[in-house]
Amino acid sequence: MSAKDHKDYNEEENRLNETIDYIKGAITAAQLSKIEHQGEIKQAYIDLDYLDSSQSYASIMLYSTMIDDLEKNFDKLLTAQKKPYFARVDYKQEGEGKFQQFYIGKMTLYDAATNNQRIIDWRSPFASIYYDGRLGKVSYEAVAGTIKGVLSLKRQYTIENAKLENIMDVDITATDTFLQASLGENKDNRLKDIVATIQSEQNAIIRADINTPLVVQGVAGSGKTTIALHRIAYLIYTYEETFFPENFMILAPNRLFLNYISEVLPELGADKVIQTTFTDFIFSLIGNKYKLINPDEKLISIINQDVDLDNNEQKYLIETSAFKGSIGFKNIIDRYIQHVEESFVPDEDFVLEGHIILDRKEINNIFLNNYNWLPLYKRIEQVKKHLANKLKNDKSAILEKIENTYDNRIESIRVSVPEGEERRLKIVALINQRDETLLKVKKSSGTLVKKYISKFPQKDVFDYYREFLSSDFILQNHGDTQIEKGLMHYLCNYTKQLLDKKQLEVEDLSILAYMKYRILGFDKEIDIKYVVIDEAQDFSHFQFYVLKEIFKTQQFTILGDLSQGIHSYRSINNWDYVLHNIFDANKSQYLKLEQSYRTTIEIMDLANEVIKKISNEELILAKPVVRHGEKPIIQQFDSKIEIIDSVEKKVQGLLGEGYQSVALIGKTPRECKEIFKELEKRKKIKTKLLEGKEDQYDHNIVVVPSYLAKGLEFDAVIIINIDDCYKEEELDLKLLYVAMTRALHKLYVFSGKDKISFLQD
Numbered sequence: 045m046s047a048k049d050h051k052d053y054n055e056e057e058n059r060l061n062e063t064i065d066y067i068k069g070a071i072t073a074a075q076l077s078k079i080e081h082q083g084e085i086k087q088a089y090i091d092l093d094y095l096d097s098s099q100s101y102a103s104i105m106l107y108s109t110m111i112d113d114l115e116k117n118f119d120k121l122l123t124a125q126k127k128p129y130f131a132r133v134d135y136k137q138e139g140e141g142k143f144q145q146f147y148i149g150k151m152t153l154y155d156a157a158t159n160n161q162r163i164i165d166w167r168s169p170f171a172s173i174y175y176d177g178r179l180g181k182v183s184y185e186a187v188a189g190t191i192k193g194v195l196s197l198k199r200q201y202t203i204e205n206a207k208l209e210n211i212m213d214v215d216i217t218a219t220d221t222f223l224q225a226s227l228g229e230n231k232d233n234r235l236k237d238i239v240a241t242i243q244s245e246q247n248a249i250i251r252a253d254i255n256t257p258l259v260v261q262g263v264a265g266s267g268k269t270t271i272a273l274h275r276i277a278y279l280i281y282t283y284e285e286t287f288f289p290e291n292f293m294i295l296a297p298n299r300l301f302l303n304y305i306s307e308v309l310p311e312l313g314a315d316k317v318i319q320t321t322f323t324d325f326i327f328s329l330i331g332n333k334y335k336l337i338n339p340d341e342k343l344i345s346i347i348n349q350d351v352d353l354d355n356n357e358q359k360y361l362i363e364t365s366a367f368k369g370s371i372g373f374k375n376i377i378d379r380y381i382q383h384v385e386e387s388f389v390p391d392e393d394f395v396l397e398g399h400i401i402l403d404r405k406e407i408n409n410i411f412l413n414n415y416n417w418l419p420l421y422k423r424i425e426q427v428k429k430h431l432a433n434k435l436k437n438d439k440s441a442i443l444e445k446i447e448n449t450y451d452n453r454i455e456s457i458r459v460s461v462p463e464g465e466e467r468r469l470k471i472v473a474l475i476n477q478r479d480e481t482l483l484k485v486k487k488s489s490g491t492l493v494k495k496y497i498s499k500f501p502q503k504d505v506f507d508y509y510r511e512f513l514s515s516d517f518i519l520q521n522h523g524d525t526q527i528e529k530g531l532m533h534y535l536c537n538y539t540k541q542l543l544d545k546k547q548l549e550v551e552d553l554s555i556l557a558y559m560k561y562r563i564l565g566f567d568k569e570i571d572i573k574y575v576v577i578d579e580a581q582d583f584s585h586f587q588f589y590v591l592k593e594i595f596k597t598q599q600f601t602i603l604g605d606l607s608q609g610i611h612s613y614r615s616i617n618n619w620d621y622v623l624h625n626i627f628d629a630n631k632s633q634y635l636k637l638e639q640s641y642r643t644t645i646e647i648m649d650l651a652n653e654v655i656k657k658i659s660n661e662e663l664i665l666a667k668p669v670v671r672h673g674e675k676p677i678i679q680q681f682d683s684k685i686e687i688i689d690s691v692e693k694k695v696q697g698l699l700g701e702g703y704q705s706v707a708l709i710g711k712t713p714r715e716c717k718e719i720f721k722e723l724e725k726r727k728k729i730k731t732k733l734l735e736g737k738e739d740q741y742d743h744n745i746v747v748v749p750s751y752l753a754k755g756l757e758f759d760a761v762i763i764i765n766i767d768d769c770y771k772e773e774e775l776d777l778k779l780l781y782v783a784m785t786r787a788l789h790k791l792y793v794f795s796g797k798d799k800i801s802f803l804q805d
């Protein structure tokens with residue numbers, strides 16, 4: 045149905061045009077006002093009186109702030125003139141006479157003449173009734189408490205380039221045709237905002253209490269990434285008095301993924317949020333002296349089955365990763381740091397020419413007790429102040445004491461030695477000696493503190509890590525953790541060998557960040573107050589812990605899907621420990637998203653069959669929204685040539701049908717390289733091979749290994765399996781699940797004979 049067929053089309057079109065005219069007027073006014081304010085800033089600079097500049101300076105600041113505000117709203121107005129709103133609700137508050145119309149968009153816009161809101165921001169408390177409410181009685185939470193009312197109309201619009209394309213009324217049965225239409229669209233290689241179609245269960249996450257750590261287990265395609273970004277936009281809007289956008293950090297798995305989500309935050313007006321990866325963030329803290337070895341290397345060798353888990357040494361390789369990411373390991377580090385702390389103060393008193401100013405015990409006491417909340421190195425500065433003060437206080441007394449001692453000695457010579465040359469010489473010698481001693485004391489007191497402080501350790505965090513790994517300490521202090529000695533030996537030697545080559549693996553990053561935080565402290569203050577972690581199933585306990593410590597906050601939103609936990613050899617297997625042991629168990633909140641929006645019923649059904657083969661109660665099956673599509677096509681071929689021929693034909697067909705993005709997903713990088721090379725040679729379709737090092741991707745057809753496709757989505761997916769079989773084992777099943785759930789509309793599995801035999805069932 046086109047918009048024109050709707051009974052209220054004329055009324056709605058008029059309202060739209062009126063709003064657009066109003067926005068255009070506001071844009072012109074903003075432009076004029078900017079010119080005017082710029083003139084005023086210029087004048088203020090001319091008037092700047094350097095002797096009494098406070099007045100002009102205040103003017104400059106005032107007009108600059110105004111320009112900032114104008115610019116902030118100006119961009120929003122420019123966007124809004126093409127699409128001012130996306131929905132309308134007709135609502136009557138309990139006790140009020142008549143229904144009023146409210147239009148919901150991406151900004152708040154007041155009508156200057158009536159002082160009514162022409163557009164209401166989707167993040168406002170009121171807008172919740174659009175997302176949560178059905179026709180009839182509704183309520184929403186406002187600052188003043190729960191507000192009740194009645195909703196008589198919920199209407200959605202498609203507006204493209206200021207033209208009203210479609211109007212849809214959501215009826216009581218609430219079959220959301222608007223959502224269906226949005227999910228049915230073809231997508232390029234960027235994630236989009238969903239402000240118009242946020243679902244109630246998603247709205248609950250977006251608006252969840254800011255103060256509680258929130259863990260969201262969401263099935264593949266349930267909108268976790270999208271919601272994470274919308275939540276940040278919501279928090280920035282709601283808490284603009286308390287937080288700057290720069291106080292928010294979103295941690296994504298890799299730079300490619302950051303590029304994939306890069307358009308959403310600016311669309312939501314939250315572009316200043318810090319967007320980074322765990323790896324990049326930690327390197328910004330510990331410096332770039334060491335290089336990270338490819339974080340996927342171990343996973344690849346496990347996938348490739350290069351690792352023989354019956355072989356003790358190779359088993360240790362995997363167990364090392366798991367242990368390094370555990371709180372048990374952190375506890376051993378804590379004991380090591382305690383040992384460093386206890387022997388940190390130099391093993392000598394603070395002495396001025398034989399006079400003890402502070403003995404070591406006292407200094408140690410100050411170091412251990414007065415400043416125990418500071419990292420060890422940051423305490424040195426404080427100890428230094430204590431030494432300098434005490435020295436300043438004691439110095440004159442020492443000088444006086446020296447003078448007195450000599451005066452007494454001189455006096456006793458005067459009394460005991462008869463007057464004459466001998467007495468004179470003795471006294472002169474003593475006076476010289478006294479003056480020399482006084483001079484020496486004065487001189488050495490000038491450098492005494494510096495000298496003492498220079499005896500404190502001066503190492504970097506890598507020195508400490510190496511020392512920790514070399515200490516008998518690590519082998520003897522397992523404490524509560526029951527770890528085999530053999531594994532500990534392996535872990536230490538393996539890590540030391542990496543350090544010798546100036547290399548680190550991703551598991552080392554939490555350890556180094558933690559040691560730096562506890563021992564050396566950071567160079568600059570970190571002002572992150574809210575953290576959002578996406579793809580959090582790949583994090584270890586230690587990673588969560590270290591972030592919580594460094595940021596000194598419990599304000600986290602953690603989103604992930606255990607079914608996609610392909611790094612589970614080094615990361616979490618359930619959320620319980622995170623909820624109860626890493627964060628405050630009484631505060632933390634756990635929410636589930638079971639509805640999947642990305643893919644069709646047919647594709648999701650098949651993917652669910654795959655994940656069901658893993659016996660783990662924690663794995664939740666996805667419920668696809670009602671959107672049907674073609675059944676996935678599973679085909680086996682006799683040769684590689686046949687597979688590649690079919691891939692080429694299929695991709696050409698898909699592009700011809702108007703699909704914009706296609707992923708050719710191989711199991712391993714090795715397989716992907718082979719597919720890519722073959723396709724390159726034939727030159728029929730242009731593809732891009734994704735290897736994990738890219739900062740961005742802008743190709744529509746990509747060849748990508750299964751583990752790297754995580755988080756991304758494509759109109760169509762062709763899973764290609766030439767070499768490495770998918771076995772009916774947990775990791776392979778998860779990889780296959782990830783690959784399958786990347787498809788929005790179409791899924792094909794092209795494999796050699798008996799490569800993924802269990803799919804035939």
Ligand SMILES: Nc1ncnc2c1ncn2[C@@H]1O[C@H](COP(=O)(O)OP(=O)(O)OP(=O)(O)O)[C@@H](O)[C@H]1O
Pocket residue numbers: 223226227236238241242243246262263264265266267268269270271605608641642754755756757785
């Ligand atoms: N309420 C919604 N309205 C419209 N589209 C939605 C909605 N929720 C999610 N989607 C769409 O579903 C797709 C999947 O979303 P997203 O990538 O955020 O999910 P995810 O849970 O992070 O997935 P995965 O874990 O599989 O990577 C995206 O195309 C997103 O736009």
